[in-house]
Amino acid sequence: MPIAATELISRAADIVQDVANVRWTVAEWLRWANDAARETIIRRPAARSVTVVLTLLAGAKQGIPANGVELLDVTRNMGADGVTAGRIVRRVDRQLLDDQNPDWHAMRPAGKIKHYTFDERAPKTFYCYPPAVAGTKVEALFSELPPAIAASTDELDMGAEYINVLVHYMVFRAFSKDSEFANGAVAAAHYQAFADAVGINNETTTANSPNQNSV
Template sequence: MTIIAQDVLARVGNVLNDDAMVRWTLQERLRWLHDALREIAMRKPAALERTSVWTLVAGTRQTLPDDALRLMDMPRNIAADGITPGYAITPASRGELDTQMPDWHMARASVRIKHVLYDYNTDPLHFYVYPPAVAGVKVETINCLNPAAITDPTDVLPVRDEYVSALTSFVLYRALSRESEDGSGQLAAAHYSAFAGALGEVQQAAQAAQTAGV
């Protein structure tokens, strides 16, 4: 089922008893909703997983597009038409290539990529390919979407419907974190815990479905 921003905003308004958006404005709630998507993407990248065809620049070092937060896999080469599949691409360790083939960055450029090298922890915005790419080579990637800003209640959210509860809890957490009344801090913390718990439940459900062969 497709989720639109209003699906979450309506739930938030009911809990806050502020459906008219007087105390917490629409712009604030939309901004917090975008923050929630970013948080989910960082904590659980598979929630915003998508398959894309990327066009490489010349050489070994490549940069993730602005609309991608991280590279999760690079399954195969893609022909120049952007559709026809080609040879498989396998992950490799930069340390192993550096040791076994220290001149690999200077190898002859190719239209067929054999290996992808990526370490999110040390360089999240770049990856390397071997052999060096000819400019314009296309590859299929599985990557985590960098969610665009939410600017309207009719905007479609790039997650499945099982994330509605998590999104709602996060927006409530941000709304109540701004308040100074007694108990608001505790409520905010409770909603953040609910957000984290919802992500855990979604992950467990996905694992159960995979085990059951769904």
């Protein structure tokens, strides 16, 4: 269920004791809410994941839509109608394909994908094997950013379970503002709470990567 912008602003304003939004304006809170959403999804891609049918380009190199953040999985082939389910697609290590056939990128294109490879250094890109015939469809799971909220009457399209995470980041930004109300220690505490909640550490930043738990 989407989160009402007023819910985020009121919770943050309560914490900073500015319920009238005098020291920090509604416009600022809205910007920080959008920033909080982006930071959360970048750190934890599954915070807003979508499953869509992708129409592939000709060749091996493919990509997720422009509003996507990171590929999470390519699950199966789909029929030309985009509805009929087809053969599963398995993730493999690119080195395995490279070792077996260094010229696999130049293979004859096919209308059915068997495997895909992924590199966290290029999170919006993946390669399919065999290379695709233009128009081939697959079902993919990826994270994406929600539409930005611009007014207090808007709703942020993220799950309600992330309310506290978002509020911590918003309060961090409020207390980091260069003004007489800035408080570095309190800002740092809220950022740490945000970081702990989304799991910012070496073990969890790639927890949703397709390369985890490989076969």
